[in-house]
Amino acid sequence: MPSSRCLLRLPHPPSSLLAAPIAPHTSTSLRHAAPFSASASQCMPAPAKKKGVTFGGPPARGTKALRIKKTVRQSTARPPAPGERRALRKRIVLSNTNALEVAGLRDATLDSLVDEAMVGKVVGLPGQVVDSLRVVEAFKVHQGWGLFRRPACLVRKETVEIGRVVAEAEEQKTTRRVVLCGERNSGKSVLLLQGLAGAFMRGWVVLNFPEAKDLTIGHTAYSPIPNTTPTQYAQRTYTANLLSQISKANASVLSALQITQSHDLPMPLQRNLTLDRLCELGARDPDIAWPIFQALWKELTAPGRPPVFMALDGLAHVMRLSAYLAPDTKPIHAHDLALVNHFVEYLSGQKQLGNGGVVMAAVSESNQPRTPALEHAPRRKQPESFLEHQLRQLKHWNPYVKGDERVIKALDGVEVLRLKGLSREEARGVMEYYAASGMLRNTVTEGFVSEKWSLAGQGIVGELERAAVRLRV
Amino acid sequence: MVLLLGVNFSEQRLVKRALETFYGIGPSVSTRIMARFSIHPTAKIRDLENKHITDLTAELTGMRIENDLRRQLRENITRLRDMGSYRGRRHAMGLPVRGQRTRTQIQTARKLNRIERRG
Structure with a gap:
């Protein structure tokens, strides 16, 4: 018989029998009240358990075993105001008061930028040109302008080449299309700046897209332009800002020019309106910025106007799909953005600047997006950018390499200036x-x-x- | 503050995030809606024009979102239960519906699966 069963069968003894052997040791007064207890302390109720705290074992589910107070840091600093950090990040410093003034530093002139005898010399940028360059955001944060007393740049072999291109375009009233390529830090953006400076000094109208990326990464408002095939998209805020820059940077040139053409604009224009005022109208109201930009362009390409210098930095960003989406949720090609299209039409030679001018673009090697065609490109022996590669391949395009037709057409026949190291x-x-x-x-x-x-x-x-x-x- | 489908949104809020606060609108739907009305991905509520706001409200009104979508979900579960299907029964019992093991790890099913499911 199993022992458990045996115990179950064991009859319980009557309570009188159990109490009987203990009772004789206790006093007679306690016998009825507490038959098991001999002392008063043992009669007291057990102390209440603290809630949530367990001894000897893991804590109950959902409770923390160890509680450490976190040190709360009290910040006394004022939080940055909206836009303050951005302003700091984008701040351009053009002067270092600790640097010495260079004795005999001459200002750049029209001649010094086309004179081969000046190669290897540093020239200062005239104050008015510096102001204009600053307005069109030609100075970049990472460049070393803030190390020296005043903005100055080296005249290098390529500077003279660019200077000659500009001079020829003015003389012959032709459109020159140039793409600047070269290794990282080889001075492409500064060369572009020198081109802009030359154009400002010559009294040209300058239009600069300081960062092509800003146009295509989908950070500014866009809207389809009605009655365009394929649909083009206007970027009203960006265009308004661009018009403001054009008006401020070219104030001396544009204030002397009045409108002569008829325009189809949503509001009537004053008859003797100057072109800088026209730009300001567009800059003030983003809704009409794009029509105003078109009107401005019509005026600038009319006969008898000054030549135009159009520049763009970071070319690869406008040679691919943009981050904007069409109503059918397909990405918009950068060339379908009206402003980009405007630039590309002149870069590709599809349109010509009536009064002559230069369309110049620089490739960025430190911020270049990957392009599908680049991955399909054959192994390259020497480091060169995708665009350079494409440019080289244009004549003998490998049919098995996937390339963007529109990009290939846009870059067909441009002059490529490859920057190398200084001599x-x-x-x-x-x-x-x-x-x-x-x-x-x-x-x-x-x-x-x-x-x-x-x-x-x-x-x-x-x-x-x-x-x-x-x-x- | 801008009113979209009866909800007030602060000016600084991203349009994308504001749309995604509605039950039934996730990342892909919000992207689609914004592309449809040409609103750029980083637009904030304050950047919207009046036309955009009326367009968005009209679009959202026509969509099955919020309570309509919740009701549809409940109706679907009730239908399953009423026809006596296995899935209906599992919903009613608060157990996993799609053949998961029930020995452990069924917190989600316990929390969510019921005839009057919240959403």
Whole structure:
């Protein structure tokens, strides 16, 4: 028989029997009240358990075993106002009061930018040109303008080439189309800036897209333009801002020009309205910015107007699909954005500037989006950008490589200016300028120049600046 | 503050996020709606024109969202239950519907599966 069953069968003894053996040890007074207890303390009720705290074992579900008070940091600083951090990030510093004034630094003139004798010399940018360049956002944050007393740049071989292109376009009233390529930090954006500076000095009308990325990453308002096939999209806020820049930067030129053409605009125009006032009208009201831009362009391309310089930095961003979506949720090709289309029409040579001019674009090597065609491109022996590759391939396009037809057409026949490192003479010139500014303490000798020139990947100008001025050991 | 389908949204709010607060509108639907009315992805409520707001309200009114969608969901579950299907029964019992194991890990089913499902 199993023991459990045996126990179950065991009859319970009557309570009188159990109490009987203990009772005789207790006093007679307690016998009826508490037959099990001998002392008063044992009679007291057990202390109440603390809620939520358990001893010897894991905590109950949902409760924390260890509670540590977090240190709360009390910030006394004022939080940045809206737009403050952006303003700080985009701040352009063009002067360093600690740098020395360079004795004998001459301002750039029209001649100095086309004169081969000036190659290797540093020239300052005239104050008015600096103001205009600042308005069109030609100075970039990462460039070293803030290291020296005043904005100045080196005249290099390519600067003279660009200067000649501009001069020829003015003389012959032709449209020159140039794409600047080259390694990272090789001075493409600064060369573009020199082109802009030359155009400002010549009294041209300048239109600059400082960052092509801003046009295509879907950060500004867009809307379809009715009656266009394929549908084009206007970016009203961006256009209004662009008009404001055009009006401020070219005020001296545009204020002398009045409207002569008839325009189909939503509001009537004053008869002797100047072109800078026309731009301001568009800048004030984004709703009419695009029609005003078109009106401005019609005026500028009319006979007898000054030549136009159009520039764009970061070309690869406008040579692909944009981040905007069409109503059918398909991505919009960057060339379908009205402003981009405007630029590309002139870059591709589809349209000509009536009074002559230059359309110039620079490739960015540090911020270049990947393009499907790039991945299909064959292995390249030397580092070159996708655009360069495409440009080289235009004549013998491999039919098995997937390429964007519109991009290929847009870049057909453009002049490509590939920037390489500075020559030793140019490097010496710029390093002497560093030394004269007090930013380089070493004596500029042949050996020193050679050393830095080699360190900078055979004279890549941005690296040269880094090696000589920024990284001072 | 801007009123969209009877809900007030602050000016600083992203349009995309504002749309996604409605039950039945997720990332893809909000993207589609915004593309339809040419509103850029980073637009905030304050950037919307009056035309956009009327368009959006009209679009949202015509869509099956919020209570309509919740009701449809409940109707679907009730239908399953009424015809006596296995799925209906599992819903009614608050157990997993699609053949998951019930030995452990059925918190979600316990929480959500019921005839009068919240949404």
